[in-house]
Amino acid sequence: MATSIFYHAGCPVCVSAEQDIVQLIGEEQVEVVHLGTDKGRISEAERAGVESVPALVTPTGNVLHINFGASMADVKG
């Protein structure tokens, strides 16, 4: 099965959501990407439709924005 990608930026809301998502979906099914430290992947996240973090991009390409930590504009700084 293709994995989901969880994009976050290290904010408290992100970390809390990450723990829940990883536990629910299973660690081996989710790639976790920290956009604050891995800025090279910001454009990839935007192309996928991520507008704010934390967000989960599913294997089918849907974007689930989970709670609200920061906008992509904030992430880009």
Added chain:
Amino acid sequence: MATSIFYHAGCPVCVSAEQDIVQLIGEEQVEVVHLGTDKGRISEAERAGVESVPALVTPTGNVLHINFGASMADVKG
């Protein structure tokens, strides 16, 4: 394992998120509650901290607001 509860109100955003969540977490791990047709459970959802739908309440009691379909005020109508 305790199950999560996915609250929704039948809106397009809710249905789309439901399909993703059920597929990712597994049907047997999620109870799906339609607050539009099951209004008796609105107060339960509010006590859990649900502010808008769709939302997922995890086994640990955290509330993940996923995208945004409708506020609880809209659900109560």
